[in-house]
Amino acid sequence: MPSINENFLKLEKNYLFINIAKKVNAYKEANPDADIIRMGIGDVTQPIAKCVVDAMKKGADEMGVKETFKGYEDSGTGYDFLKEAVSGYYNSFGVTVSPDEIRINDGAKADCGNIVDIFGDDNVVLITDPAYPVYVDTNLMNGRTVIYADSNEENGFAAMPDESVHADLIYLCSPNNPTGSAYTASQLKTWIDYALKNKAIIIYDAAYEAFITEDIPRSIFAVEGARQCAIEMCSLSKTAGFTGMRCGYTVIPKELSVIASNGTEVSISDLWGRREGSKFNGVSYPVQCAAAAVFSEEGLKQTKENIKYYQQNAKVISAALDELGIKYTGGKNSPYIWLKCPNGMGSWEFFDKLLNEANVVGTPGAGFGKNGEGWFRLTAFGDAERTKEAMERFKKMKF
Amino acid sequence: MPSINENFLKLEKNYLFINIAKKVNAYKEANPDADIIRMGIGDVTQPIAKCVVDAMKKGADEMGVKETFKGYEDSGTGYDFLKEAVSGYYNSFGVTVSPDEIRINDGAKADCGNIVDIFGDDNVVLITDPAYPVYVDTNLMNGRTVIYADSNEENGFAAMPDESVHADLIYLCSPNNPTGSAYTASQLKTWIDYALKNKAIIIYDAAYEAFITEDIPRSIFAVEGARQCAIEMCSLSKTAGFTGMRCGYTVIPKELSVIASNGTEVSISDLWGRREGSKFNGVSYPVQCAAAAVFSEEGLKQTKENIKYYQQNAKVISAALDELGIKYTGGKNSPYIWLKCPNGMGSWEFFDKLLNEANVVGTPGAGFGKNGEGWFRLTAFGDAERTKEAMERFKKMKF
Numbered sequence: 001m002p003s004i005n006e007n008f009l010k011l012e013k014n015y016l017f018i019n020i021a022k023k024v025n026a027y028k029e030a031n032p033d034a035d036i037i038r039m040g041i042g043d044v045t046q047p048i049a050k051c052v053v054d055a056m057k058k059g060a061d062e063m064g065v066k067e068t069f070k071g072y073e074d075s076g077t078g079y080d081f082l083k084e085a086v087s088g089y090y091n092s093f094g095v096t097v098s099p100d101e102i103r104i105n106d107g108a109k110a111d112c113g114n115i116v117d118i119f120g121d122d123n124v125v126l127i128t129d130p131a132y133p134v135y136v137d138t139n140l141m142n143g144r145t146v147i148y149a150d151s152n153e154e155n156g157f158a159a160m161p162d163e164s165v166h167a168d169l170i171y172l173c174s175p176n177n178p179t180g181s182a183y184t185a186s187q188l189k190t191w192i193d194y195a196l197k198n199k200a201i202i203i204y205d206a207a208y209e210a211f212i213t214e215d216i217p218r219s220i221f222a223v224e225g226a227r228q229c230a231i232e233m234c235s236l237s238k239t240a241g242f243t244g245m246r247c248g249y250t251v252i253p254k255e256l257s258v259i260a261s262n263g264t265e266v267s268i269s270d271l272w273g274r275r276e277g278s279k280f281n282g283v284s285y286p287v288q289c290a291a292a293a294v295f296s297e298e299g300l301k302q303t304k305e306n307i308k309y310y311q312q313n314a315k316v317i318s319a320a321l322d323e324l325g326i327k328y329t330g331g332k333n334s335p336y337i338w339l340k341c342p343n344g345m346g347s348w349e350f351f352d353k354l355l356n357e358a359n360v361v362g363t364p365g366a367g368f369g370k371n372g373e374g375w376f377r378l379t380a381f382g383d384a385e386r387t388k389e390a391m392e393r394f395k396k397m398k399f
Numbered sequence: 400m401p402s403i404n405e406n407f408l409k410l411e412k413n414y415l416f417i418n419i420a421k422k423v424n425a426y427k428e429a430n431p432d433a434d435i436i437r438m439g440i441g442d443v444t445q446p447i448a449k450c451v452v453d454a455m456k457k458g459a460d461e462m463g464v465k466e467t468f469k470g471y472e473d474s475g476t477g478y479d480f481l482k483e484a485v486s487g488y489y490n491s492f493g494v495t496v497s498p499d500e501i502r503i504n505d506g507a508k509a510d511c512g513n514i515v516d517i518f519g520d521d522n523v524v525l526i527t528d529p530a531y532p533v534y535v536d537t538n539l540m541n542g543r544t545v546i547y548a549d550s551n552e553e554n555g556f557a558a559m560p561d562e563s564v565h566a567d568l569i570y571l572c573s574p575n576n577p578t579g580s581a582y583t584a585s586q587l588k589t590w591i592d593y594a595l596k597n598k599a600i601i602i603y604d605a606a607y608e609a610f611i612t613e614d615i616p617r618s619i620f621a622v623e624g625a626r627q628c629a630i631e632m633c634s635l636s637k638t639a640g641f642t643g644m645r646c647g648y649t650v651i652p653k654e655l656s657v658i659a660s661n662g663t664e665v666s667i668s669d670l671w672g673r674r675e676g677s678k679f680n681g682v683s684y685p686v687q688c689a690a691a692a693v694f695s696e697e698g699l700k701q702t703k704e705n706i707k708y709y710q711q712n713a714k715v716i717s718a719a720l721d722e723l724g725i726k727y728t729g730g731k732n733s734p735y736i737w738l739k740c741p742n743g744m745g746s747w748e749f750f751d752k753l754l755n756e757a758n759v760v761g762t763p764g765a766g767f768g769k770n771g772e773g774w775f776r777l778t779a780f781g782d783a784e785r786t787k788e789a790m791e792r793f794k795k796m797k798f
Contacts, residue, residue: 002518002519002568002599008517008665008673009659009663009665015673015676015677021473046468047463047465053462056462057459060452060456060459064451065446066446069444069446069643071640071642071643073643106645107680110678114513118403119403120401141674198400244471244683245685246680246681258400258403260405261402261405264408271404271407274414275407275540277414278512278536278540281642282645284686286459287685
């Protein structure tokens with residue numbers, strides 16, 4: 001009989017969002033007429049920009065004509081037209097990343113999870129807590145030791161390295177999911193210096209960079225030293241509403257390498273390429289056409305409108321919390337508002353109260369790690385009217 | 400410094416098709432005017448059926464309208480409309496698979512490679528040789544022991560189990576890539592009985608099932624006992640020209656389970672679901688719309704036309720080889736023709752000769768395993784005129 005990967009048995013039984021869905025479904029069954037407003041899972045609601053839809057349709061049409069039909073991509077790492085568009089996008093905020101350092105994928109989650117394949121299981125993995133569950137779970141699946149850097153009220157939910165602790169792999173997410181806090185250049189420099197001292201690699205999740213409004217880095221590669229120690233993952237999910245379209249990108253600097261136990265220098269890009277060559281066949285051509293259109297002048301313009309729409313929601317949420325005197329972070333450089341549950345309530349306790357009394361669904365902070373207990377995440381990705389309605393209900397609740 | 404997964408260092412340096420691409424590119428650089436005909440990588444050339452393109456465009460349009468916009472899929476395992484269509488397709492050839500046993504993916508390669516994650520690294524993995532390199536490489540990446548069942552001239556390239564050998568995981572591909580041979584129901588029953596006796600799990604790759612013309616199983620689930628020991632992976636790549644569209648499906652029977660070391664019964668479907676929940680976010684909605692259209696009446700009709708086109712190519716290739724007295728398998732239930740290199744030539748020797756003298760690219764059998772040495776794969780996926788031209792050149796070669 002095949003043995004299973006027993007590390008799976010040590011994982012939390014259910015994925016956070018599956019748990020939430022179960023609770024919401026149970027509530028709906030018991031209260032079929034309830035008008036539930038979802039501000040839980042970080043999913044967008046605004047439609048895809050017209051020029052992006054048109055580009056996808058043009059790509060689909062090309063697939064229907066022999067002369068323009070596309071089969072397997074030669075490289076499986078993305079078409080040049082899209083890699084060049086992503087490179088140009090980085091340039092637009094002052095970061096130089098060459099097209100051949102960019103790999104197109106079907107969303108940041110897959111690469112974020114699959115990157116564990118290329119590293120040894122003896123690595124010490126440092127993850128800020130609270131964090132997106134994928135970082136922790138995918139490392140636990142490989143039986144790795146995970147240590148945590150606390151993000152908490154004291155440090156404004158911006159964990160910084162503890163110089164007395166060693167790590168080999170470091171996961172950072174900025175603007176942060178779930179806390180909405182975002183690192184400044186000087187904070188990132190501290191992390192980079194720590195990584196270089198430890199010869200560690202930073203896996204940097206920049207999925208929310210498009211929401212940055214202040215003068216802080218939109219890419220870790222905006223900060224000196226990052227090319228020697230970092231991989232960056234980003235996605236069009238939140239930038240351009242691609243959660244159902246599925247396209248993202250990973251940047252691996254050419255010079256990033258490690259020394260194997262036999263003394264050979266191994267390029268991280270080559271190693272990841274070998275992994276992907278055996279387990280991935282590239283992103284759908286029409287999806288890549290759509291993604292490239294996001295980075296066109298018209299695409300960026302239309303996309304920015306959607307982001308402004310969500311930012312307005314964030315202001316509505318923030319204003320309501322200010323009115324209630326509830327403490328929170330995020331909302332400014334992020335679509336997430338991370339609030340302290342009133343009256344010392346626990347995260348799931350507050351989840352139930354909000355669901356039962358206001359029919360509003362949010363995400364319990366405890367689902368993101370121990371420092372999330374007592375905190376709660378709301379997203380600004382909803383419909384504007386529904387967000388206003390949710391915050392009106394919120395304000396009427398008795399705490 | 401992070402340690403790498405050192406198993407990667409034990410892999411062949413380059414993936415087979417990357418090696419071929421390098422050789423072809425070098426030849427093209429030296430001979431810029433050469434008119435090269437590609438019959439190497441198993442990529443299709445006929446465009447996507449019109450009704451499938453239309454369905455994708457409709458899906459794209461829906462993404463551009465708020466009321467019909469789709470974000471994350473709730474389950475990430477595929478929309479019901481597509482799972483029901485796949486289930487109906489199975490029914491059409493007499494196999495019962497329920498929609499909730501079907502998981503939609505971005506192509507069989509990803510699931511085929513990623514399935515290794517859920518099993519322990521101490522498993523003995525049995526792979527028929529020659530084989531699609533993904534089976535071997537993805538297991539070697541996890542440091543597993545791989546043993547082989549020989550497919551060779553003596554057994555008509557249809558390896559059968561050796562009852563004296565134990566295995567925990569078994570990879571079968573029928574119709575086979577690269578040899579084009581296909582198992583009969585009775586041969587599959589022998590494999591299933593062997594798997595049940597060993598309490599092993601069969602990972603069955605049915606990617607070429609649409610090419611079956613004889614009365615043999617199109618799914619392992621057509622054979623009794625398979626639900627207790629098999630997972631099936633299939634893809635629209637070869638069925639409907641989806642190599643650049645990216646959509647496939649994996650079938651995991653509900654009752655398939657193993658006993659973990661702590662004595663608990665673990666469902667394979669749950670285990671895989673946990674893996675995918677952390678590392679995958681579903682397939683692009685418009686791609687799923689396109690895939691569902693493949694299984695509509697019109698879609699199946701248009702798709703069958705393409706398959707007939709390729710089957711005609713297979714006849715052209717077979718006829719030329721018959722004329723030359725070259726031995727081969729495949730072509731009948733498969734788009735692949737697996738030929739014995741003339742005059743005892745080695746696979747790569749014949750590759751070079753065919754490239755240099757006829758400007759035809761094929762795939763050296765040695766790239767698929769030791770039993771492939773001295774054999775060579777041609778694909779029927781090309782343009783009809785070009786396939787004829789290739790075989791005319793082939794016939795003019797001096798062996």
